Every structure is written in structure tokens, then in C-alpha cells.
Amino acid sequence: MDPSSAWENFLEAIAALMSKALTDKETEKVIAGFNNFQQRLQRLSSQNLLRMNLEITAREKRVSNCKHDGKTCTQNVTRGFFKTWLIGYIVKYLIGVLPAILTGKILKNILKRSGGNDTVRFAFFLSSFLSAYKGVLCMMRYYRPDHKGDRLNAFVAGSVAGLTLLLDKNKNRRTALTLYLFTRSIQFGSSYLMKKWAEHRDANRAADRQALMNSSNRGHKGKFVSERRWDDILAKIMTSSAATVVMSLTAAVNLYSCFLEPSAVRKSYWNFIMEHSGLPQKFGPMFPPMVDTFRSQFNVLKEMPRDVLTGEFARAVKMYGTLNFIVTLVFQRKKLATEPKEVAYRYIRSTLRSCMFLTVYVLAAFYVPCWMRAILRKETAFTYLFNGIVSGLAVLIEAPGRQMELALYCLPRALETTWNLLLNRGLVRNIPHGDIALFSASMGVMMTIYQNDPSVINKHYLTVLTRIFGRN
Template identity: 40%
Template structure:
């Protein structure tokens, strides 16, 4: 039974009309004020007569709305059907608009739109429609299934909503099949799978912290009882255990550890299985390794030759040194590739075969590292300065006018620091390969995993807040490359629509945390999810 609305006291109308009359009286003359007051009194009498009927009708409407609105749902002011339908329309409109604008933006910036105006129609075609349909169907079905689960289970315990959210998120994830672009489906799945790992890790750290806190309370209580029995006043303090130090270490270095793990796979794939990396990312690595600037169009063939020779030297287990009586040019031309040899200066004598391929313009590993640092820092600044300019314009435009010195100083520090990270990533990554050759005097596949680990550790030069984000940016590419490498080696097989199953699992986890453990989601992503999913 709905609780009846309390009767409205007569003083409500009198106080309201009195305040309104006081405000209006300051704008009118005495005669006008008297006329207004008379009309307001007449209006007051009419409100009193109608109030009883109005509130009876209002109570009836509220009663009907409450019957339709599940008591366990949190979408105030809307029924479950209205909430789902509104979510569909809103998500479809936003997704279609954003996808459409992203599609025409390159043509607009390059001027192609003026020459080919039909691009406007093409970008509103099937691909954009399918993408918008996927997002809107996912959002609306999630809301509908969540409400249905709550109505069906009728469990008022807040913890029971975890199962509701997991089922709703998982089942709604089937909507990904509506997006016809398989590559995009995989990218979406990998991104959200990575975020589900991140926020699940934060939840596990939270639970671990609560367990340690409970243990400390128990130890403190035991210590207090012991002190009370002895009757000797002293300061009560429980020392930290090994797991407290481990938790602190993980919290501080999680970003660097993730980056090291991801880049161990990425660099291994870059040198030995380049086809397992996205084409754009492979090109990015070729550029920043310096091979495009050193050998031009031979950069990609050089990467293939390096991979083939690592495999050959690893399998034959022969000498990795160049003969002392021959130049690098002669050896590479006779035994490896005449095309690659054409870029090596004639008089250079590298110590190792792979060094002649890795840094063909310098026979000294240390000089090559110094040259790589100098050139890569300039390339890194060309990457980060425009990027940080855009970020400053979008997120700090207000501060730029109020406190320009602070904003510009942060901008300069951010560019220099990020440039240093990328430069050290390249320099230490490539340089460590030369170091491992000297230490082990052999070529093995696992050495290039270590090369990636060393390069990834250079994330410590970045700001703490960016370290984990960089690691999570690289992790999806590492997971994709690892899966393709295992598939290439015949150790696993692809599962039909595997990206959809993984997307369903990821969304089940993410929506469970969103509905029940919001403090484990970083503020930025929580804000985005709240705008997208709302309160359910």
C-alpha cells in the first residue's frame, strides 16, 4: 500500500502567496498592488477548493507508477520500460553522431570533402548504422535485463545485485555481434577486457587491504589485553608484515610491471613474428627504432632479415661473431642479403652478425646507442608536443587564461618527460640486445623477450599517473600478439566468435563492479560509465 500524501496546511498557500506578493509589490504602484493582491486572494480561494481533488488524483497516479516501477531499481522518475527505451534512443543518437563525425573528419581536414561531397552520404551508411545499433542495443538490453532480474529474484539484499548485474552485462554483450566489422569487434573486446582486468585487480587489492586491516585490529586487541593485564602503560603499535610491504610495492610499481610484461611480448613479436602485430603498430615501431630514417624503404625487409637470422642462429647454434678478416658489408652481402648490405658503409667491421643488421651505420654499439638517443628524442618530441597541445586545449583552456605560466610549465615538463621515456624505451631496448650478445655469446629467442622487458621498464621515467595507462595501452596489443603467436605455433586454435564470448565475460565483470563496487573504478572511467549507463 502506498503511503498517503500528508495534507497540505492552509498556511502553505498563505506563505507562498505572501512572498510572491512582496516580490511583485516592489515592481508595481500602490493601485496596481491592490489589484494584484485582490486577484491573488481570489486565486488562493480557488487553490483551496481544488487542492483536495488534485492531491487525490496525484496519489492515484503515484500508486499506479509505483506498481509499474520495481522497488529495487534506482532509475528515479522513469519506469523500467521508459529507462530502457530512453537508453536505446540516447545511445543510438550519440553513437551514430560520433561515428559519423569521426568518419568525415579526415576528409574535412584534408579537403577531400569539397571534391567528393558524397562522402557525407557514405559515412552515414551501413557501417555507422551497425555500430550505433550495437551500442544502443547493448545499453538498452542491459537496463532491461537488469530490471527483469531484480523483479524476478525480488531480493532486497544489495549484495544480490552482483549476480543481477553480471547476468545483465554478460547477456547484453551478445549485442557485439551486430557490429559487422570483425577487426573493430576485436579491438573493443581487447580494450574492455583490459579494463576488466584493471578494475578487478583494484577490487582484489581492496579485499586484500580489508583482510589485512581486520588482522591488524585483532592483533591490536590482543596486544591491548596483554598490556592491560601487565598494567604497564605503553604505546600500542602493530608492526607491518611482509604482505603489507608487498601490497605497497604492487601499488607503486604496477604500471611499470604491466608495461614490462606487455613489451616482452611486443618486442618479441616485432622482431620474430611481425605479422602478429597490427600493421599500424608495426610501422610505428619501425619508425621509432630508427630503421626508417637509416635505411628508408628497406626498413621492413631489414626487420624480416633480422627475424630470420635470429631464428637461424638460434637453431644452428653456430658462431654469432663476424669473421675478423672480412668487413660487415662483405659478410652480409655473401651470407645474408645483398640488398641489406647495400646500406652498410664498406669499411665498417661489426663484432657480431646481428649488430651489423641492427645498427648497420655504426660498428660501435655505444656510438649507435648515443646516436639513437639523439635522433629518437627529436622524433619523440614531434609525437608528444602536438598531442599535449591538443590535451592542453581541450582540458586546460580555462586555466591557460587564468594561470598561463603554470599551464605552460606543466606542458613543457610533460613533453620533455614523455619524450625522455620513449627515447629511453628505444635506446635501452635496442642497446640491451647488444649487451646480451656480449654476456651470453649466443642468439636465443628468449633474449628478445628480455629486450622488451628492459625497454618496458623505462616507463619509470614517466609520471606515476601515466605509467599504468601506458601499460594498459600496450597490454591489448601484447595479448593479441601472444594469441596469434600461439596459434601460429599450433598450440591453440581460434574459437568461433571468441571475441564475443570474451566481450560478454568482460562486460559481466565491469557491470558488476559498476553497480556494486564503484570505488574500484578510476574516477575518469567512472564518470564516463555514469554518463553512458546512468543510475539503474
């Protein structure tokens, strides 16, 4: 039976009963009231059904926006937390004990200390960071179901997750993590801008070709459009020289500080540079005073080129030989079993190139100032900037794929050194929790690019990010 006819029959039955107790005029008023009630009930029912339908549709849209197939948002966050905590604890523990294992100094207190409170807190920070990102990203998608794309969602999620750096109480590690991620956000952001610039150039070129074709069809002589425009040439120069420029600038800052203001550079980096110079090995306890003498007398280190070429190359072989051997075993063990000669050849070639790079870098860092003083016959601050610029050119010896990585390895130290130099001159001042703000902003940028434009991230880092953050 039709609902409307059933309702009318019901009203007629009520009216028949009422007619026995009420007058005709009163009965008409009652029936009119029932009719008004019927109309209001129908309107409310239609609105409720429409609202319920919209809510169900919106809920379906919200669920479909997330990409963690087979898991609810809660499961995705919870599993990510416990999985990351376990992996973070194991990795941090191994980093603490591996040097002792490799040197044969496996002591009980080292094994116990490596798995102590610092390791637990670091693992808790990592797991909180990852689960916060996943949770906030799902929440943003839930409350913004009609927005296509994840740019704002990913930026907010990454920025909020970055606040978990407060859980890590190790200040040096916080600074290192902040500078590293800030450097990577610059790299990924620059790659994104270069991609958009390339798309803009392609669009302009296509528009010029179309305009030329239209002009030719109308019988007009069009101007020939070159496939290579000035902005294409500029983009190629920027892309090919970026690693060299970054390496030279970072080397200039770091070496300037090492020689003139060592308090501004991190002590570990200063020790690394001086150790590879061979000065501590040559002068022993007299090494610290020799640094000042080096800046004032040319004849003290007149045999520096020979010492570097012989001593530093041997030190570089020891460092890069061990490092490349471990990398080869970890990442190419399958290929090592099938193509041992090819792997061995690439290992030797890569090691020799890296050793030559570091040898030339150190040679320029310590001998160019002597050469500059011999030419200028005076001591200038520019001398210790110029030697860094020349040292940075040594990166051209390395394989093209490693040049930018080496430059980005030095960039965080140069940024920290630059900030310390500015602090020493009173030009800036430290901001409370500034590292947290920078870390959050860097994570926001990185996650925005990772979620929306992963093609601009190189394959190696994209694989790492995918393994860490997964599909969200």
C-alpha cells in the first residue's frame, strides 16, 4: 500500500471516531490540524533522509581518501608506532655497539649502556613522530573530504609531527637532525621548483610552435622558434654546476672557520679536517701551536704537498676502503655472488676516486693559503675563503651521482658554522626552540613533496621514505 494513501485512511478513521464526540466545526479544526502535522512530518522526514544520505556519502569519501589498504586509520597509526619503536631501538643500539664490535672492544658496560635510556627515548621519539604524522594526515583527510590533493594535509601533518622532536633530550642530535632535514627539504624543494620551471618552459615552447603554425596557415611568414631558448641553457648550467657551487661555498665557510675562528665550527669536524691534514701526526704535541704558525709563516709547511699526496691518500684509502666495502656487502651481496668481477672493479674504481677527491680537497685546503701568501705577500681573510672555493672544485673528481651527496653532506655543517659566526659578531641571536620550529617546517615541506610530487625525489631517498612512512 502506498504510504500516502495509508496515512489518508488513518486520518479518515480518526475523523470518523471524532465525529461522534465533536461538532462539525470542531471536527474540521481537528482534521486541519492533522493535515498540517502530516505536511510537517513529511518535510522533516525528507530533510532527515537527505541529511543521512549526505553523511553516508561523505563518510564513504573520507574512508576512500586514505591509501593504507587493508588497515583502518587506527590500525595504521598503532602498528606504525610499535613497529617504528622496535626498529628505532634496534638501529640505535647497533649504532652504539658496532664501533666496539669492529674494534674488538666488546665490553659488558658498552653493551648495556648502548641500550639504555637514551636509546629508549630516541626510539620513542621516532615512533611518536611517525604515528603523529599518520594520525594527523588521516584526520585532515577525514575533516577535508572534498579537497583534492594532499598538499595542505601533508604539510600540516608533517609540521605537527615535527613537534615530537621535543621528546629527544639530546641537544646535539636534535641539531644534527634539524640541519639534515632542513638540507633535504631545500634539495627536494629546489627539485620541485626546477620541475615546475621545466614544465613552464615546455608550455611556452608549445605555445610558440602553435602560434607559428597558425601564422603559417594564414600565409604569414613566422619567426623560427629555436628548441633551445636562453632559459633552457640557464637551467642546464644551474643543474650541471649546482653540486660544485654548493660544495665550494660550504668548503669556504667551513675552512675559513677552521683556520680563523675554530670556536664556530663543530669540534668533531675540526678534528676530522686536522686529522686528514697530517699535522697532528707530523708535529705531535706541538700541533696546536703549529696551526697559528701555519697562518703566519710560509716556510713551515713548504713540504705540505708531498706530505698530503703520500700520507692523506693512505688515510683516505683506509677510510673509504672500509666504508665502500661495508656498503658493497650490504647493498650488492646478491650481485657479488653472480658478478664478482664487476662488483670488485666498481668497488676499486669508486674507492680510488673518493680517495683522490679527499686528497685533492685537503691539499688545496692547506696549500692554497701558502700559495696565496707567497703571491700577495700579506695575510688576508680572503685567503681562507679562496682555499675553500678551490677545495670544493675537487668534487668534480667524484662520480656525478655522488657530487651532490657530498655537497649536501657538508652543507649542514656550513649552515651551523655560518650561524655561529653570525652569533659571534652579534648579528643574530638564538631563538628558544628554534630548532623545533625549523624541524617542523622542514618536515612539512618534505612530506608535502613526498605525498604529492614523489617524482622529484631521487630514487634512493624515495625508497627510504617509502619504507619509513609507507603508503598513507
